[in-house]
Amino acid sequence: MTARTRSARTTPAPRRVLGCARSSLLAGGLAALLAGCGGGALPPAPAAESAAPAPVGQADRVDLTGLPAASTFGDIDSAGTDPAPDAATDGVVLRVERDVAVHGTPGGPAFAKLPAMQLGNPTWVPVIARHADWAQVLLPSRPNSSSGWIRVGPANPVTQARTPYRVDVDVDAKRLVVREGDREIGAWTVGVGSPDSPTPRGRTYLMAAIEETVTDFSPIILPLGTHSETFNSYGGGPGTVALHGWPDPAVFGEEASDGCVRVPPDALRLLSTLPLGTLVLLQ
Incomplete structure (x- = not known):
């Protein structure tokens, strides 16, 4: 399918990057990750x-x-x-x-x-x-x-x-699981790409964390190291697929996005504490 530009807001161009240094988790251990960086009471950063x-x-x-x-x-x-x-x-x-x-x-x-x-x-x-x-x-x-x-x-x-963490996304089952080693520490029903703009499959990772200050569909966007294979751009950005929230819970369990994975608020809070570079398996 020929890639094309998407003007909708599924994953907008990045706006303001979170002020906390996410790399401090990996380089130095117990530094805070997102807590205090967006006014939200997020869980403490794992080591x-x-x-x-x-x-x-x-x-x-x-x-x-x-x-x-x-x-x-x-x-x-x-x-x-x-x-x-x-x-x-x-x-x-x-x-x-x-x-x-x-x-x-x-x-x-x-x-x-x-x-x-x-x-x-x-x-x-x-x-x-x-x-x-x-x-x-x-x-x-x-x-x-x-x-x-x-x-x-x-x-x-x-x-x-x-990092002991891994994120598994079963695209067909529309289920996201966060694992710490062999232990499941969270599981949710999520929204995935539509048949016309499917979520890409394969091995990728948490690439960045961005605080969204322009639109209100997700307080934090977690871009992955993978892209839409349908759209070459999301809202002027590079077509980077992300994990992010969504205000209408009716999308969870549905194939309705432009390729991104839409997650509930508690899932987003946990995902936001994971170290950059954490493996994400889209299967």
Whole structure:
């Protein structure tokens, strides 16, 4: 189906980014995530576990000049494809502290650069494979399920952490489950994309958190590292699919959105406390 622009408000262009540093959860432990950043009494931020120290390898001295940005606004056909789009991970996530080169294979040519920020939020991406001092990560750019390899070393400073959380969305059953390890800590009936604009499937992640101050359908928007395969834009934005609330509970259990996942208020409160980079399985 040919992608097209959607002018409706399913997922508007980002307005004001939440003031609290969501990366502090992963880099420093117990800092507040959203509590106090929007006037709402949200649950306290969970702690992420420290991952093993990054192995130090030979410096990656790639010239980033001229490389396209692997951002939610990007379209990089040369990116690799996620080799296991239905699989869970071990929860390791990487904070990209400055723009870094993304390679097609460990040691291979760079095809893009991963920016240190996405939609005004620090970039955290899930690790889906390791090879020596290389990490394969999911990318937020089009096409969906894009991936690439980042060298972990002194020339590519990254912060590693491990989140125990995972979000599972059964699109057909219209059910969202939040898991902490093997334990289910929340489950809800949700709204998903219509047959004409379905919710994309595959492995993605929580990319950003945005406080919505212009429209009132959701106090917080949680963009994912995936896009509509029907629309190339939502309200002027890049067509980024998100988890968000909706004022009319009649949409929960229905196929009525333009691809985003609409969640009840208590689900949104819990989802808003999860670390950036947390894996989301859309199945």
